[in-house]
Structure formats: structure tokens, C-alpha cells
Amino acid sequence: MENIHESRHERKHLLGKTAFILLSLPMSIIYFTLVIVGIALGTGTMVIWIGLPILLASFAMLWGFCALERQMIETMLRMPIPEYPPEVGPMTLRRRFGRYLQSGQTWKGLLYMLFFKLPLSIINFTFVIAVLALALGGVLMPLTYLVTNSVLQEIQRAGHSTPDITYNIGFLAIIANGHFDTVMFIHSLVGIPLGIAFFFLARYVINGLAHISGLIGRVMLGPDTQAMPTPKDDLYGAGSRSQRGYATQETNSQQREAPLPYARTLS
16 A cells, blocks of 8 residues: 555656646746846836836746746645745835845846746756657557558548658658558557657656756755844844844843943942
8 A cells, every 4th residue: 555655646746747847838938028028128218217117016026936936846846945034024115126136036036037947948848748759659659550541541432642651660660551551560569668668768857857947946046045134134124123122122231231441440
């Protein structure tokens, strides 16, 4: 029972990785188009002040895309990524814009969308689709030969001429001409073990590409541990009143406890 449970767990994990790779290409195109167009448009119209709300919306959209990408990596690839600290204090538009400019999430996320997500998605999608197509094509080769012969035979019965259709499996050529050929059908059976081999290869390819994507996402979408703010930090000029009050009380108490400079002289 434990082995069956583990095999099901591995299959679900592999399906999650495959879904992540296949979804990465369309989602990366959406990320790239919306974020880059928004930032370029906002920067170009900054002179007439229209660009400021456009940039603010583009940065907010970028943060939302980064949060979605972190969630996908954690859920589908099962690679946890630490989140950025929450906003401190009330956030006006000015402070929010300053937070976007100062936070590493903005610039690391932008670099991730530009130079990592889109190129890596294209490479991953191409490799996975190619390996899966070879695997399915090999396993279904006998069925493909039979269906192709049947279709050509029906066309020939209608009085039309049909060309020969050739399939190549390595050094073997499979020719479908509308007439069943035992030798050609045996040749098509060779595709079954080749397809199974490509299925096993696809598993390693998907695991490797998903692991690389997860590592890059963890580095580019996660916060820098050395730059994690503490409760006493006021990185964005928006420290809470309670923190500032606590710091003031602590300073006053230290001043009261400090000895007078002339107390030792009088004694």
C-alpha cells in the first residue's frame, strides 16, 4: 500500500511539473507584454504626469504576477519560496510608489520576467513538447499506419488517386499506400519500445527542467535574507507610531538611568 501511495504521489508531482512547464510559455508572454508595455508607456508619459499612475499600476501588476509565480512554484513544483515582509504602517500613494522603487521585489521580479521567465519557458516548452511528441508518435505508430491505410483505401475506392505516405523511424521506412502490408505493419511495431523509452526520457527531462525553473524562481522571486527588515526598521518612511513611541520611551529611560557627570565629584 505504501508503494502504491508513493507512486501516485510521484505521478501527481510529475503532472504538476508538466503543467507548470506547459503553462509557463503563455503566462510568460502575458507577463512580458503587460508589464513591459505598462512600464514603457508610463516612463514615456512621465513628463505630462500621466505616466505616474501608469507606472504605479504596472508595478502593482508586476508584484501580483510575482506573487502568482511564487504560488505556482510552491504548489506545482513543491519548492517553497519565502515571502517579502508585509507593508509597514499606512501606505499613501507616494509611500507605495517609493516602496515599489526601493524594494528588491520590483527589480528582481522585472529581471526575472525579462531575462529568465520568457527565454526559459520557450526552451522548456520546446523540449517537453518534442519529447512527448516522439513518445506518443512511437507508441501510436501501428495505429497511425492502420488509420492512414484505411483513409487512403476509402479515397481510392471513390476513384481518386492517392500518393504514398512515408513514416520514418530511424533507419526504418513505413509506407502507407492504401493496401495493408504485413512487413510495413511489423516495422511500425518498432515504434512502441522507442516511444516507451522516450516516455522514460521525458520524465527525467521534465524533472530536470522543473527543478532548474524552481531554483531560478526561488532566487529571483524570494527576498534577500540579509535585507529582511526587522520590526524596528523604517525602510520606507512609514514606521508605525507604536514603534516610534517605543523607541522614544526606551531612549528616555536610558537617559534617566544614566548617572549625572558630577555625582562622583560631589561624593
